[in-house]
Amino acid sequence: MEEHSCDLLVIGSGFAGLWAALSAGEAGVRDVAVVDKRSIGLTSQSRMAAGATVYCLPRYDPGLWADTIANANGGLSRRDMVRDMLETSHGRLEVLESWGIEYRRLPLLGYQTMPSRGLEGVRMLVVPGRDGAVGGAAVVGALMEQVRERKRGGDVRLYPRVMITSLLRRDGRVAGAVGVHARTGEPLVFKARAVVLAAADCSFRGGYACVDAVTGDAFRLAYDAGVRLCNMEFLFSNTGSPCYGFEGTGVAARRARFLDRRPESFMKRYRPEGDTAEVCHIVQAMAKEARERNGPPFYFDMSRWPGRYITRRMLMSVGNWCRSTSGGSPRKA
Ligand SMILES: Cc1cc2nc3c(=O)[nH]c(=O)nc-3n(C[C@H](O)[C@H](O)[C@H](O)COP(=O)(O)OP(=O)(O)OC[C@H]3O[C@@H](n4cnc5c(N)ncnc54)[C@H](O)[C@@H]3O)c2cc1C
Numbered sequence: 001m002e003e004h005s006c007d008l009l010v011i012g013s014g015f016a017g018l019w020a021a022l023s024a025g026e027a028g029v030r031d032v033a034v035v036d037k038r039s040i041g042l043t044s045q046s047r048m049a050a051g052a053t054v055y056c057l058p059r060y061d062p063g064l065w066a067d068t069i070a071n072a073n074g075g076l077s078r079r080d081m082v083r084d085m086l087e088t089s090h091g092r093l094e095v096l097e098s099w100g101i102e103y104r105r106l107p108l109l110g111y112q113t114m115p116s117r118g119l120e121g122v123r124m125l126v127v128p129g130r131d132g133a134v135g136g137a138a139v140v141g142a143l144m145e146q147v148r149e150r151k152r153g154g155d156v157r158l159y160p161r162v163m164i165t166s167l168l169r170r171d172g173r174v175a176g177a178v179g180v181h182a183r184t185g186e187p188l189v190f191k192a193r194a195v196v197l198a199a200a201d202c203s204f205r206g207g208y209a210c211v212d213a214v215t216g217d218a219f220r221l222a223y224d225a226g227v228r229l230c231n232m233e234f235l236f237s238n239t240g241s242p243c244y245g246f247e248g249t250g251v252a253a254r255r256a257r258f259l260d261r262r263p264e265s266f267m268k269r270y271r272p273e274g275d276t277a278e279v280c281h282i283v284q285a286m287a288k289e290a291r292e293r294n295g296p297p298f299y300f301d302m303s304r305w306p307g308r309y310i311t312r313r314m315l316m317s318v319g320n321w322c323r324s325t326s327g328g329s330p331r332k333a
Pocket of ligand 1: 036038043045046049052162163199201
């Protein structure tokens with residue numbers, strides 16, 4: 001097998017993986033390998049993110065925000081880790097800004113913020129920009145620029161299209177990983193003094209907007225290597241099929257309705273906000289409807305949408321829906 005050695009192996013190249021590679025460099029680690037089963041950075045869900053981000057600015061109380069987030073998650077999230085993320089977030093904002101990322105500011109008021117859905121008091125900065133790119137694309141662009149500079153200096157090596165399939169262990173520690181090249185099928189071995197798993201979560205908006213690579217691999221890799229996992233039943237779930245981009249939280253839901261098999265609208269019976277409820281509530285409502293034998297199937301009825309809203313741009317922005325159902329004609333779709 002083709003064999004590579006490095007000090008640090010980073011698996012995944014979204015925000016988390018790229019940031020890990022750069023932070024390791026800051027901490028003096030010189031030989032970092034970044035692998036991704038797709039392109040480096042470009043196909044991550046990070047690049048597709050809208051980019052509204054929770055940063056705890058100095059005027060906010062990280063303890064209060066950590067309580068709010070922990071409570072909103074039924075006490076299941078690690079409050080200490082959430083607090084740590086919040087306390088260090090302002091520092092990350094400053095670093096990103098030093099790389100040219102600009103978050104929108106209002107005259108006299110400073111950063112433009114918006115409420116974070118379901119988290120009373122927690123504010124997000126609105127979509128960032130850089131060199132004409134916006135949102136996640138702007139942030140990934142800035143991170144990639146830094147990573148490429150480290151690559152030129154010989155500190156970072158990049159391995160696109162290598163899917164890691166298992167972690168290697170030696171003396172009870174993770175000592176590398178095995179992968180396969182997605183194009184050639186050749187197996188590769190990475191020996192590493194340390195491994196960072198940054199291969200993301202499972203299925204959040206998976207299956208469209210180029211994020212079908214987000215399939216929970218990190219959990220499987222960790223589990224097979226002996227890690228105990230918890231809260232697995234609370235991974236994101238989707239109400240959409242893999243080739244159908246709208247799942248209730250997007251722009252489409254403002255005028256569209258979920259229908260059961262009769263077909264009748266049902267969301268108002270479960271949530272006052274009806275069809276614009278959070279995905280988790282839509283899933284629960286569908287499960288209850290299924291118990292009453294009112295589904296499946298469930299439908300997403302867009303017939304009340306005025307045609308002028310259904311533009312090619314809008315359909316393309318939500319992924320492969322128009323391509324997969326209409327052969328390229330959004331009007332027909
Ligand atoms: C459409 C959309 C909009 C969003 N909007 C927002 C927003 O406005 N604000 C916000 O805070 N969050 C938003 N998010 C969520 C946010 O993008 C993610 O939480 C974040 O990008 C996760 O970063 P990450 O580095 O952990 O994972 P990712 O960016 O998903 O990167 C993981 C990488 O790991 C690679 N990988 C996976 N398995 C393997 C393997 N076995 N071997 C090798 N590589 C592997 C993948 O190819 C991928 O490139 C949005 C997400 C989407 C999809």
